[in-house]
Amino acid sequence: MAKPLWTGSLSFGLVNVPVVLFSATRDRDIHFQLLHAPDCSPIETRRVCATEERPVPWPEIARGYELENGEWVLLSDEDLRAAAPRQSRTIDIERFVEVGEIDPVYFDHSYLLVPPDEGAARAYSLLSETMGDSGRAALGRFVLRAKERLVCIRVRDGALTLTTMLFGDEVRSTEEIAEGIEGAAPTREQVDSAVAVIEELGVEFDPTLYRDEHRAHLKRIIKRKQQGKKIAVPVAAAIAEPQVTSAPDLMGALEESLARIRRATKKPKKAAPRARSHARSR
Amino acid sequence: MPRSLWNGTIAFGMVRVPVKLYSATESKAVRFRERHATDGAAIEHRRVCVEEGREVPYGETVKGFEVSSGSYVTLSKEEIATADGPGARMIEIEHFAGREEIDPVYYDRAYNLGPGKLGDESYLLLHAALKRSERVGIGRFVFHNKAHLVALRALEDVIALHTMRFADELVPVGDLEIPAPQRKPSKLEVAAAGSLVEQLSASFQPEDYEDTYRAALLELIERKARGETIDAPKPVVIAPEDDLLGALQASLERQGGRRPSRAKAKKTKKAPRAQASKPARSAR
Numbered sequence A: 001m002a003k004p005l006w007t008g009s010l011s012f013g014l015v016n017v018p019v020v021l022f023s024a025t026r027d028r029d030i031h032f033q034l035l036h037a038p039d040c041s042p043i044e045t046r047r048v049c050a051t052e053e054r055p056v057p058w059p060e061i062a063r064g065y066e067l068e069n070g071e072w073v074l075l076s077d078e079d080l081r082a083a084a085p086r087q088s089r090t091i092d093i094e095r096f097v098e099v100g101e102i103d104p105v106y107f108d109h110s111y112l113l114v115p116p117d118e119g120a121a122r123a124y125s126l127l128s129e130t131m132g133d134s135g136r137a138a139l140g141r142f143v144l145r146a147k148e149r150l151v152c153i154r155v156r157d158g159a160l161t162l163t164t165m166l167f168g169d170e171v172r173s174t175e176e177i178a179e180g181i182e183g184a185a186p187t188r189e190q191v192d193s194a195v196a197v198i199e200e201l202g203v204e205f206d207p208t209l210y211r212d213e214h215r216a217h218l219k220r221i222i223k224r225k226q227q228g229k230k231i232a233v234p235v236a237a238a239i240a241e242p243q244v245t246s247a248p249d250l251m252g253a254l255e256e257s258l259a260r261i262r263r264a265t266k267k268p269k270k271a272a273p274r275a276r277s278h279a280r281s282r
Numbered sequence B: 001m002p003r004s005l006w007n008g009t010i011a012f013g014m015v016r017v018p019v020k021l022y023s024a025t026e027s028k029a030v031r032f033r034e035r036h037a038t039d040g041a042a043i044e045h046r047r048v049c050v051e052e053g054r055e056v057p058y059g060e061t062v063k064g065f066e067v068s069s070g071s072y073v074t075l076s077k078e079e080i081a082t083a084d085g086p087g088a089r090m091i092e093i094e095h096f097a098g099r100e101e102i103d104p105v106y107y108d109r110a111y112n113l114g115p116g117k118l119g120d121e122s123y124l125l126l127h128a129a130l131k132r133s134e135r136v137g138i139g140r141f142v143f144h145n146k147a148h149l150v151a152l153r154a155l156e157d158v159i160a161l162h163t164m165r166f167a168d169e170l171v172p173v174g175d176l177e178i179p180a181p182q183r184k185p186s187k188l189e190v191a192a193a194g195s196l197v198e199q200l201s202a203s204f205q206p207e208d209y210e211d212t213y214r215a216a217l218l219e220l221i222e223r224k225a226r227g228e229t230i231d232a233p234k235p236v237v238i239a240p241e242d243d244l245l246g247a248l249q250a251s252l253e254r255q256g257g258r259r260p261s262r263a264k265a266k267k268t269k270k271a272p273r274a275q276a277s278k279p280a281r282s283a284r
Helices: A077-082 A118-134 A175-179 A188-200 A213-226 A247-266 B077-084 B120-133 B187-200 B212-225 B244-255 B261-268 B274-282
Strands: A006-012 A015-023 A033-036 A041-049 A061-066 A072-075 A090-097 A107-114 A137-144 A147-156 A159-165 B006-012 B015-023 B033-036 B043-049 B061-068 B071-075 B090-098 B107-115 B135-143 B146-155 B158-164
Touching: A006 A137, A015 A118, A015 B244, A033 B071, A072 B212, A077 B212, A090 A147, A090 B187, A107 A147, A118 A147, A118 A159, A118 B187, A118 B244, A147 B212, A175 B107, A188 A247, A188 B120, A213 B061, A213 B071, A213 B077, A213 B135, A213 B146, A247 B015, A247 B120, B006 B135, B015 B120, B033 B043, B090 B146, B107 B120, B107 B146, B120 B135, B120 B146, B120 B158, B135 B158, B187 B244
Parallel strands: A006 A090, B006 B090
Antiparallel strands: A006 A015, A015 A107, A033 A041, A033 B061, A041 B043, A061 A072, A061 B033, A090 A137, A107 A159, A137 A147, A147 A159, B006 B015, B015 B107, B061 B071, B090 B135, B107 B158, B135 B146, B146 B158
């Protein structure tokens, strides 16, 4: 099993639940190694001390904070813990809220919480059982990697899942964008048709419906290249300019969308002709 | 106006909506740079050829995929970009789903969209339809040579875009070995824990939470700058609880029916950052 990213405890009232933290996501990306072009030998990134001109091993690297006068204060891991000793080891549950009440803009990264041993399993199962019944999420905070995280914890597939959240002042206002929007508001008829298109394409969210085809495509390109085949790179001029549906064409485009979707759903054997780009140009 | 990160088009049925992408978030964490612990000097990252042991300028580098140990297939930037396909600048909305059906574990980063050139009317139409239907559009988005599943939704007066994980990017919960308790929690314990959850329940108000560590860390930096020595923190010992029921009852007594007071007070008061919690209410 992977190495835990953090070890500590969840504190719920006066009950402490020892837990270890794992990432809830895994990296499936295709990674490239930087090579030296003439001989294809790997390139390493080395940390070099600017004054001594020598490579510096990882244990000699400190975190530096620049003061206004240009001087640097160096901090060790212990210093970071000393700023908030309790929060560095404990996730204090402050409140319980409905998950649906939290706007998704606040969600950051997700982790899984696991009891480290059998001794902790009882308190863990008490908390997961209680929360599973109430349908609520616990809100708390702790310090992970030199940053305080507001977190929401809930039960997912029997495991306590923790999602870090942004603080209110880390979410940008949408006002500036909204103020820059001009043009006429859509008519009632247009919105009715647009909502009808949405209803036609409505499903219950099923993440397994969507595969990362980009990743699969990149794998095929690597394979072709390995076989010595040439990869055709499209010339910039051949890439079509994206099209725009201008205001007078909106109603027509909506009606055509509805007609196409309905045709496609009536004859399920025939796939929707969505690959054809038939947008109205400006 | 902040600079846009990406320009492209949303395909909503046959309607094409040109859009610009902006970041919806900004980290307020205290920023550090790497320094050499022994002399405080700056640390430079240098690209060094392992064979020749010398620094290599970026122009002399190429990207390689390791097909077997030490053997690479090289690809140019343009070749890698061919994986983006012809639809790279297009986000096609494939389905519309209910927001509450998406587990938070899928969300990655949040962005806001603004209309692109000549796109104000189609943008306003999509916004109005998303808002009225209370649904989110699901599509795919290629950004920096990587595809993301995305959710598009009405957020206040703009359309927000959330990048999401593909299903296979999640760790299956079954892969974890969660130890089972020797003795299951008793009914009494579950009931007491349930009461504690009830007592601590409140509505979510983002403005109730402030980053307190940021201030504590900056204060510690100031003390260190003055030459004060920082004592190592005392180790925090966490002992697993044996008397769960006792701890729960003591918690309930301590809480003593006092509800989370701040949250309640905030409900009636018009908070200055109330706009931040508006989307939560409008989506209900």
